[in-house]
Amino acid sequence: MTYCVGMKTDLGLIFMSDTRTNAGLDNISTFSKMRTWEVPGERALVLLSAGNLATTQAVLSILDERDKAPDDRHGSLLHAPSMFQTARFIGNVVKEVIREAASSGQNTEWFAATFILGGQIAGEEPRLFYIYSEGNFIESTTDTPFFQIGEHKYGKPILIRAYDRTMSFEEASTLLLVSFDSTLKSNLSVGLPLDLQAYRADSLRLDPSRRFSRDDPYYAAVSEGWGTALKSAFRSLPPFR
Incomplete structure (x- = not known):
């Protein structure tokens, strides 16, 4: 399992992903789920990628391969004319990989991956997309300013309660x-560890990335401080009668 978030703010875009991969309780490894x-x-x-590791790695390998010779390999991420066409290109690669993996008759759900x-x-303006295993996708709007993939249910309530489109990158990183x-x-x-990447609107250049171990x-201060703040907030609630 994994957890990844892509978030849109007035300043631009910010992303975070974990790095754990599992193949059983006794087979745990670290693998980056963020590619730039x-x-x-x-x-x-x-x-950002989540789901079957073989599927996500095959998709990334094909994307990199086609960037090397776009004229011979049906297009390239680095030559797509728009973000919409980029999302469409990736979606088609996802469909291609899953269709090939499932050609032996196995359940396609085993190979599911989202991006x-x-x-x-x-x-263009900065844009954010959620790409499904079926290859279709949706785009972020003012009503959906962030997307999550993987194990999202524990972290989503915090984002919903505290997100503010005007927040700084530093505040968004803490959130x-x-x-x-x-x-x-x-x-x-x-x-x-966790990987963090920010992109400032109209810079057309990625900010330096950061990894939190x-x-x-x-990270230790945030983790301890959040736990302390929760206890304090709980104690400040009006008593139940």
């Missing part, structure tokens, strides 16, 4: 850390 592409001044893209795509291409910390404490299949002092 950048052509400074032209486009910046971030892709969050965000970024900007020159001439995401709280959401992920709550998920980590509730589900062992989501684990550290268990011994990261800021």
Whole structure:
């Protein structure tokens, strides 16, 4: 299992993903679920993945392969004319991979994978998409300013209550850390380290990425501080009679 979030604010886009992969209780490893592409001044893209690891890795490998020779390999992420066409291109690759994996007659649900795509291409606004295993996708709106994939139910209430489109990247990063910390404490299949990536609107260049490990002092302060704040808030509620 995994947990990934892509969020849209007035400043741009911000993403976070965990790195745990599981193949049983005694087979746990770390694997990045965030991939980025950048052509400074032209486009910046971030892709988060969740689901069957073989499927997500096959999709990423095909995307990278087609970037090397787009004329010979049916298009490329780095040559798509719009973010919509980029999402459509990735969706078609997802369908292709799952269809091939399931050609032996196995249940397609075994190969399911979902993706969050965000970024900007020159001439457009920053855009955020949720891509399903079936290859279709939806785009973020003012009513849906963030997308989650994977084990999202523990961290979603925090995002819903505290999200503000005018928040700074620093505030959004803290909010995401709280959401992920709550998920980590509730589900062992989501684990550290956590990867963070921000994109500032119209910069057409990705901000430096950040990885939070268990011994990261800021992550530790957020985790402990959030627990303390929850206890304090609980004690401040009016007593039940």
